[in-house]
Amino acid sequence: MKIGTYSIEEYLHLIKSFHGSMAPGLIIGGFMVDLAQQNLPKGEFYDALCETRVCLPDAVQILTPCTIGNGWLKIFDTGRFALTMYEKSTGEGVRVYMDTEKLKAWPQVDSWYFKRVPKREQDLEALLNEIREAATSILSLQRVFVKPEFLEKRRLGPTAVCPSCGEAYPLRDGGSCLACQGRSPYA
Amino acid sequence: MKIGTYSIEEYLHLIKSFHGSMAPGLIIGGFMVDLAQQNLPKGEFYDALCETRVCLPDAVQILTPCTIGNGWLKIFDTGRFALTMYEKSTGEGVRVYMDTEKLKAWPQVDSWYFKRVPKREQDLEALLNEIREAATSILSLQRVFVKPEFLEKRRLGPTAVCPSCGEAYPLRDGGSCLACQGRSPYA
Numbered sequence: 606m607k608i609g610t611y612s613i614e615e616y617l618h619l620i621k622s623f624h625g626s627m628a629p630g631l632i633i634g635g636f637m638v639d640l641a642q643q644n645l646p647k648g649e650f651y652d653a654l655c656e657t658r659v660c661l662p663d664a665v666q667i668l669t670p671c672t673i674g675n676g677w678l679k680i681f682d683t684g685r686f687a688l689t690m691y692e693k694s695t696g697e698g699v700r701v702y703m704d705t706e707k708l709k710a711w712p713q714v715d716s717w718y719f720k721r722v723p724k725r726e727q728d729l730e731a732l733l734n735e736i737r738e739a740a741t742s743i744l745s746l747q748r749v750f751v752k753p754e755f756l757e758k759r760r761l762g763p764t765a766v767c768p769s770c771g772e773a774y775p776l777r778d779g780g781s782c783l784a785c786q787g788r789s790p791y792a
Numbered sequence: 793m794k795i796g797t798y799s800i801e802e803y804l805h806l807i808k809s810f811h812g813s814m815a816p817g818l819i820i821g822g823f824m825v826d827l828a829q830q831n832l833p834k835g836e837f838y839d840a841l842c843e844t845r846v847c848l849p850d851a852v853q854i855l856t857p858c859t860i861g862n863g864w865l866k867i868f869d870t871g872r873f874a875l876t877m878y879e880k881s882t883g884e885g886v887r888v889y890m891d892t893e894k895l896k897a898w899p900q901v902d903s904w905y906f907k908r909v910p911k912r913e914q915d916l917e918a919l920l921n922e923i924r925e926a927a928t929s930i931l932s933l934q935r936v937f938v939k940p941e942f943l944e945k946r947r948l949g950p951t952a953v954c955p956s957c958g959e960a961y962p963l964r965d966g967g968s969c970l971a972c973q974g975r976s977p978y979a
Binding site for chain 2: 624628631654656658660663664666672673675676677680681682683684685687696700702703705718720749751761763766770772773774775782783784788789791792
């Protein structure tokens with residue numbers, strides 16, 4: 606069994622090193638990315654879109670060239686455990702999602718996914734074994750078209766020095782940077 | 793010269809492999825993360841906050857345990873090229889930013905940063921050499937306190953099956969998932 610070009614053991618090692626823990630969602634995420642990559646529409650360049658911030662983006666970043674910092678991975682939070690790989694000029698893509706019907710055949714995964722068991726009572730080893738056994742059989746595929754606004758490369762445009770904080774900012778944000786306009790993460 | 797535990801050559805190799813290209817901003821980002829880590833406030837666990845989506849998040853993901861998928865890296869877009877590492881219980885942190893005053897001593901970096909030269913006319917080798925030479929001397933530090941809302945771990949809460957698409961979603965989003973409520977990335 607392979608995930609991308611890696612053996613499952615190699616992939617588990619990468620998860621541990623990049624993500625910091627053997628998150629069940631990230632192992633499933635590996636199967637999701639792999640399934641998506643095997644079912645790409647015709648095209649040359651692919652971007653990725655995750656529908657959740659939890660775990661899944663790291664599977665994409667480990668297994669594909671798409672990262673948050675290079676802009677080829679986008680997160681659009683619908684709260685669903687799903688990801689799409691799409692051709693970046695046409696928007697045609699393949700969406701892979703957790704299929705709640707198929708999940709019923711896998712009691713450990715089902716009960717973990719729907720949080721029916723408190724985390725500390727979860728038998729992690731049994732869960733991880735079931736995830737490996739289930740592999741892609743708990744997933745389904747959909748053809749989708751990503752909306753045009755995700756296909757445009759968002760350019761930062763001209764940069765200016767903010768008259769208030771003295772740092773550089775994109776001029777399109779207005780007469781000062783967003784932080785000095787009140788949108789600051791600091792108290 | 794070291795970036796984290798890596799030699800600069802090792803770090804450049806990691807950039808290429810993770811980010812896909814030798815982005816100047818990501819090399820500067822490496823010096824920023826390194827400077828932040830050397831100036832952490834007292835504490836035990838640190839999260840990271842990037843003020844831009846461009847390049848910088850990948851420096852954090854390469855050099856620290858913080859990733860988008862494990863939630864220890866957050867992006868709060870103020871449009872400024874800055875990052876903060878903060879103690880996750882107190883919010884006390886160190887912010888590292890590009891200092892536009894200090895930048896004046898480095899003509900290649902300054903003209904690249906303010907986009908005074910079209911990208912194709914940029915002498916990339918001269919720029920990269922100047923970035924390595926400048927290292928942390930174009931950066932400044934600030935003590936900051938991250939707002940309390942960034943310190944709370946955002947739990948997904950109970951999960952339900954969306955009556956419309958049949959996929960699992962966080963119940964707190966309402967009677968159906970956000971995508972079925974019209975917030976979908978697909979046409």
